[in-house]
Amino acid sequence: MLNIGIIGAGRIGKVHTQSIVNFVRQAKVKAIADPMLNDATVEWAKSCGISQATKNYRDIINDPEIDAVLICSSTDTHSAISLEAIAAGKHVFCEKPIDHDIGRIKEVLAALETESAKGLKYMVGFNRRFDHNFRALRAAVTSGQVGKVELVKITSRDPEPPSAEYAAVSGGIFLDMTIHDFDMARYLSGDEVEEVFVQPAVLVDPAIGEAGDFDSAVITLRLRSGALAVIDNCRRCAYGYDQRAEVFGSEGAALCGNDSASNAQVWNSAGEAKEKPLFFFLERYMQAYATEVTEFIEAVMNDTEVPVDAYAGLAAVLIGIAATKSAKTGLPVKISEIEANI
Amino acid sequence: MLNIGIIGAGRIGKVHTQSIVNFVRQAKVKAIADPMLNDATVEWAKSCGISQATKNYRDIINDPEIDAVLICSSTDTHSAISLEAIAAGKHVFCEKPIDHDIGRIKEVLAALETESAKGLKYMVGFNRRFDHNFRALRAAVTSGQVGKVELVKITSRDPEPPSAEYAAVSGGIFLDMTIHDFDMARYLSGDEVEEVFVQPAVLVDPAIGEAGDFDSAVITLRLRSGALAVIDNCRRCAYGYDQRAEVFGSEGAALCGNDSASNAQVWNSAGEAKEKPLFFFLERYMQAYATEVTEFIEAVMNDTEVPVDAYAGLAAVLIGIAATKSAKTGLPVKISEIEANI
Amino acid sequence: MLNIGIIGAGRIGKVHTQSIVNFVRQAKVKAIADPMLNDATVEWAKSCGISQATKNYRDIINDPEIDAVLICSSTDTHSAISLEAIAAGKHVFCEKPIDHDIGRIKEVLAALETESAKGLKYMVGFNRRFDHNFRALRAAVTSGQVGKVELVKITSRDPEPPSAEYAAVSGGIFLDMTIHDFDMARYLSGDEVEEVFVQPAVLVDPAIGEAGDFDSAVITLRLRSGALAVIDNCRRCAYGYDQRAEVFGSEGAALCGNDSASNAQVWNSAGEAKEKPLFFFLERYMQAYATEVTEFIEAVMNDTEVPVDAYAGLAAVLIGIAATKSAKTGLPVKISEIEANI
Amino acid sequence: MLNIGIIGAGRIGKVHTQSIVNFVRQAKVKAIADPMLNDATVEWAKSCGISQATKNYRDIINDPEIDAVLICSSTDTHSAISLEAIAAGKHVFCEKPIDHDIGRIKEVLAALETESAKGLKYMVGFNRRFDHNFRALRAAVTSGQVGKVELVKITSRDPEPPSAEYAAVSGGIFLDMTIHDFDMARYLSGDEVEEVFVQPAVLVDPAIGEAGDFDSAVITLRLRSGALAVIDNCRRCAYGYDQRAEVFGSEGAALCGNDSASNAQVWNSAGEAKEKPLFFFLERYMQAYATEVTEFIEAVMNDTEVPVDAYAGLAAVLIGIAATKSAKTGLPVKISEIEANI
Helix, strand or coil: CEEEEEECCCHHHHHHHHHHHHHCCCEEEEEEECCCCCHHHHHHHHHCCCCEEECCCHHHHCCCCCCEEEECCCHHHHHHHHHHHHHCCCEEEEECCCCCCHHHHHHHHHHHHCHHHCCCCEEEECHHHHCHHHHHHHHHHHCCCCCCEEEEEEEEECCCCCCHHHHHHCCCHHHHCHHHHHHHHHHHHCCCEEEEEEEEECCCCHHHHHCCCCCEEEEEEEECCCCEEEEEEECCCCCCCEEEEEEEECCEEEEECCCECCCCEEEECCEEEECCECCCHHHHCHHHHHHHHHHHHHHHHHCCCCCCCHHHHHHHHHHHHHHHHHHHHCCCEEHHHHHHCC | CEEEEEECCCHHHHHHHHHHHHHCCCEEEEEEECCCCCHHHHHHHHHCCCCEEECCCHHHHCCCCCCEEEECCCHHHHHHHHHHHHHCCCEEEEECCCCCCHHHHHHHHHHHHCHHHCCCCEEEECHHHHCHHHHHHHHHHHCCCCCCEEEEEEEEECCCCCCHHHHHHCCCHHHHCHHHHHHHHHHHHCCCEEEEEEEEECCCCHHHHHCCCCCEEEEEEEECCCCEEEEEEECCCCCCCEEEEEEEECCEEEEECCCECCCCEEEECCEEEECCECCCHHHHCHHHHHHHHHHHHHHHHHCCCCCCCHHHHHHHHHHHHHHHHHHHHCCCEEHHHHHHCC | CEEEEEECCCHHHHHHHHHHHHHCCCEEEEEEECCCCCHHHHHHHHHCCCCEEECCCHHHHCCCCCCEEEECCCHHHHHHHHHHHHHCCCEEEEECCCCCCHHHHHHHHHHHHCHHHCCCCEEEECHHHHCHHHHHHHHHHHCCCCCCEEEEEEEEECCCCCCHHHHHHCCCHHHHCHHHHHHHHHHHHCCCEEEEEEEEECCCCHHHHHCCCCCEEEEEEEECCCCEEEEEEECCCCCCCEEEEEEEECCEEEEECCCECCCCEEEECCEEEECCECCCHHHHCHHHHHHHHHHHHHHHHHCCCCCCCHHHHHHHHHHHHHHHHHHHHCCCEEHHHHHHCC | CEEEEEECCCHHHHHHHHHHHHHCCCEEEEEEECCCCCHHHHHHHHHCCCCEEECCHHHHHCCCCCCEEEECCCHHHHHHHHHHHHHCCCEEEEECCCCCCHHHHHHHHHHHHCHHHCCCCEEEECHHHHCHHHHHHHHHHHCCCCCCEEEEEEEEECCCCCCHHHHHHCCCHHHHCHHHHHHHHHHHHCCCEEEEEEEEECCCCHHHHHCCCCCEEEEEEEECCCCEEEEEEECCCCCCCEEEEEEEECCEEEEECCCECCCCEEEECCEEEECCECCCHHHHCHHHHHHHHHHHHHHHHHCCCCCCCHHHHHHHHHHHHHHHHHHHHCCCEEHHHHHHCC
C-alpha cells in the first residue's frame, strides 16, 4: 500500500485525489496540504477518507510514512517543492509545467541525477498522453500503420478565453496552453522539435493583446527527423473544447476527433445534427486523469519507467519559450538558440 | 449506332432520353411517342436532337430503323406495349412494374421464350441496382466480405406522401413503393423470397387509409436460404428521401447511407450539423438512371445479359401481391400461395 | 448512509458492488450472499471493504441494519427472494427478469401493493435505459424533436453465441436476449406493445436449434398508438456487440450507434478504418450499470420514483412470451391473448 | 448559341470539351487547336461533333465566328495566347496560372482594361471553387454561420509524386500545386493574403529535392483582416487525393472532407472500413470542371461577372512567389515585398 500526499487541493488536486480514492486500490491518500485550507476543503477531504489536512506542504514532505507526493500547487511553486520532495526521498508526480524557468527545471533534473535520488520516480502531468484517442493515434504510429511520420497536425481550442488578468500572469499562451500541444507533438511523432515559427494573433479579446499575450496562433514545428508539425490554437471555440490530431506518414494517416456525451444524431428538416464535443478538459480528460495517476502509482510500485519523465517537462517548456520568442520577433526560432542562451 | 425509341415522354422518359443524349455516344434517340404530346414536349425533343415526335407509340414499334424501345408510359400499358415491341423484334427496356397482373407478366415472359424473340433483350427498370452505394453493398456480398448472408435490412422513406387519389390507383404501397425494396432484397441477398409478413399502418395521412392503402409498414421476408430480410417504409420523411441498406452475415456487415449535396459540416454552439439527404429519387438516383440505360444499351450492342431480367420483374410483383395480402389478412403469406392461385 | 446487501456475487453482482464502492458515497455494501461462496469471493469482498460474506441470502434479508437488497442471483430465484425481501421491508433492486412466469411476477406486483410494502422501492435492472446513447434518443423523443413516434428500430447482436446447453435453459432467445429490446421499445416509444410477430431462424449454430431455441430473429411489434417497432437479433456478430437504435417520427428521426474504445481512424491504401464496437455488455454498459445502481439508491434515499418499475418487468416478459408463441406458431400474437391465458 | 474554340487538346482541354458537349446546350465547340495534333485527337474531336481541328491556335483566334476561347495549352503559352485572344475580341477562359511571371500577368490585366476589351470576359480556371464541398463551406461563411473568420485550414495532398523532371520545370511546388490552395484560402476567407511563411521539406523523393524543389510543406498565411490560414501539402498520399478544408470563426466552424465512390462501409472482426477518397483531381473534380465551364459560358452569354477573375490569377501567383522565397530564405515574406520588387 502506497501512501500519498496531495500538495495543492485546487481543482486538479481534487481530481487526482478522487481518481485515487475511486480507482486505485493499492494506494491511499494520507494527507492533503493547501495554503488556503478552509472548512469546505477539510470536509471534502474527510468525505474522501483523508484524515490529515494541513496548510503547510512541509507537513507532507516531512511525513516519513508518505511515499509519494502529487504537486498540484500553483505553477511558481512546482520546482521548489519538487526539489524539497526529492531531497526528502519522495516519489513525485508534478503538474505541468515544472517551471517556466529553464534553469530551475534543470535543477530538478540535476537533483534526480544525484545518488540519493536513485530509484525515485518523477513524472510530469501531461494528461493528454493518457487520453484514449491520442493513445490510439500513438499506437497507430508505433505499430507502423502510418509508415514514416511526415506531419503531425494538432487542433487545440478552448471553449472560452481566460480573463486578460489571467493571461497577463499565465506565462503567455505558448507556455500556458500550447505547452500541451508541444508535448503532444513530441508524443505522437516520437521525435524532437528543432525549430518553431509562430503566426500569433489577437482575434478574440483585445484585452488579452493589451496584456501582452495572444489568443490565437498557428505554430509550425520542424522536427529532428525532418518531419513537420503544425498546431492551431484558439482561446475561444463556439462549439466547445476542440481537441483533434492527425499523424500523416508515408503509409497513411491516423486521425482522431472529439468526444461527445453521446453519439446520438437527430435528423430533421434542418439537416442532420449531433452533439457538441464535451465542454472542457475536465469532461474530455476525466478518464485520462484517472489513467495518468494510476500509471504513476504503478510505476512507483513496480519500479518501472514513468510514462512522462522530467525531460518531457523540460522539452515542452523549451519549445514554449522558443514559440514566445518567435511570436515577438516574427521569425523562426531554433530550440538550440534557446538552450544556448541559458 | 443503336436507334432508340422512347415510349412515354413523362418525367422518367425524359430522364432516360437525357442520359442517352448526354452520355451514350453509341446510341441515338430517333423518336419519342406520347399520347399527350404537346408543343412543349416537341420543343424539348428538338433541343435533344430528336426529330420525330408522335402521339402514337405504334409509329415507333413499326419503325424498322428503331432497334430498341424504352417503355416509360403509364403502368397499365407496360405489358401490352412490351408484347407488341417483342413481336416487332425490338429490344425492350421496360419501366417497373411490367404489370400488376401476374398473368400478363407471364405472357411477356412467354413471348420472350418464343423462337422469334431469340436474341432480344428485355430489361426491367429497377434503377436502384445501379446506385453506387447499393452496388458497393452487393460487391461486398459477392466478394465474401460479409460471409453467408443472414439478414438484409432496407429503409426506404419518401419525403412527401402521394395524394390519396394517387394512392387509390397506385396498386397500393407494396406494388407502388415497396416493389423497389423487394427487388433490392433479392439483389443484395442473391436469394429468393419465400414468405412475407407485413405490419402496415396509416400514420401519415388518414385519407390514404380511407382510400384503402397504407402509408407506413414494416415488412419481414423469409428467404429460400433461411436468411431474413426486413424493410421499413414510410410515405413521408421530414429530412427527405431516406434510402439505406445493410447486409449482415456470418463474417460481418456491409452498410450504406444516404447521399447529400455536399459533405460539409457546420459546428457551432448548437452542435454539429450536416446537410439533409438529397431530396428525392431524381436527385439521389440521377447517376443510377444514366448507368442503367447505358448498361441496357451495352447489353444490346454486345449481346450480353441484361443486368435486370424479366424474371426480376415478375418476382418483385409476386412479393408485392403477397405483401398486399398479408397486410389485409394480418397473416404471413407464402409466395408459393400466390403463384398457386394464378 | 444506506446499507446494502448483495444477493448473488456472480459477474453482475460484482459489477454493482464495484459501482457502489467506487461511485456512491452515500451507500455502503454491508454484506454479500452467494450459495457458491468461496475464498476468492471472500477475498474480493474484503478488498471492497465488505466484512460480511455468507452462503445464505436470508442472513441479508434478516439483517435489520440492511435497508436495500440487490438481487443478482440466478433467474429462477428472483421472484421468491423478491417476495421475501419485500416482506422483510427491504427496498429491492432485482436483475431482469423478475421471473419467466407471469403468475409469479404478478405475485411480486401484488406484494408491492400491500399496506406493509408502502414506501418500498422496487426496481428492475434494465441497464440499457441508463446508457448515454439510448438516453439521448429518449430525450430527443420527449423533447419533441422527432414529433409523433411512428417507428422504433432496434438492432441487438451479441458477439458470440451461447452454448446450446445455455440456450436450452435460458427461457429462449426472446426471454433471455430480446427482453432487453422489448423494454427498449417501450422506453424509447413511451408506448405499450399490443401485438408481436416473429420471423425466427437458426443461422449460427444448429445445436441451438436442436435445443429448441433460435439464434436469429426479426421481430415486429404493433404499439398501442398504432406506431410500429422492429427488432433484429443475432446471437453472433463478427464485429462485436452491436447495439443501435432509431426512433422515426413525424418530424424526423433520432439515431444512435455503437461505442468504440477510441474514435481514431487509420486511412491507408486499403481504405479508411476505425475500431470495432466495444466487445460486449460489460464494456458497452459499464457506465450504464453505475448510473443504474446510483439512481436506485437515490430513489430510495430521496423517496422518489424508481426509473424502472416492477410493471416494466412484467411488460417485457409478457412480450417475450408472446414472441415465443409467435415463433412457434408462425403467426402474430396479441399481448392480450397472453394475459387472458394466465 | 456561343461558338467556342479549345486551344490545347491535352487532358484538361478534353475534359472541358466533354463538359460542354454533354452539359451546355447553348454553346458549341467549333474548333480545337493543338500543336501535337494527331489522328487520335482528330478522331476524338469528331466523336464530339467538332469538325475543325488544327495545329495552329491562330486559326481559332482569327476565326470571326468563334466567340470565346478556352486556353488549355502549356503554362508558358497562357499569357501570350491570352493577349492575342483579347486583342482579337474573344472572351477567354484561361487555365491556371496565367503566367509564372508577374509582369506578364499584369500585361494581361492591362489588356483587359483597354477600351477595345470592354465587355470581354476573362476567367481563370481555379476549378476547386466549383466543387460542391468547398462551395458549401463558402456558403457557410457568407451566410454568417461561422461568424468572423479567424482561421482557414486546407489539407491538399496528391496521391503520387511527379517525376523529378517535372518538378524541375513546374515552377516549384508552390506555383504548381499550392497555387490552388492559395486561391482556396482567398476564396474561403474572402480576404487577401499579406504574409507567407513556409516550412518546406523533402520527405517523399530525394530526387525532387535535388531538382531544387520540395515535396512537402506547411504554409502559414497572415490575412489582411488579421485572420490566419494554414495549408499542408504533400506530393504523395497513400490513401489517395486528400482535399479537405475548415473555416473556423467566432461563431463556429465549417468543415468538409473527401468524396468517395460510395459511402458503403464494411464492418468485420478487423474493424469498420470505408472506401478511400476518389483517386485524383479528375475523379474528385469532374463535376466541378463541368460547373466551371458552364458558369464561364453563362457569364459570357448573360454578360455577368465571371466567378474567378484575372485578379485572382494574379493574387495566387504573387502568394506562390512569396512562398517560394520563404522556402528559400527560411523567413516569412510579405506579399508587398514581392509586388515592390516587380
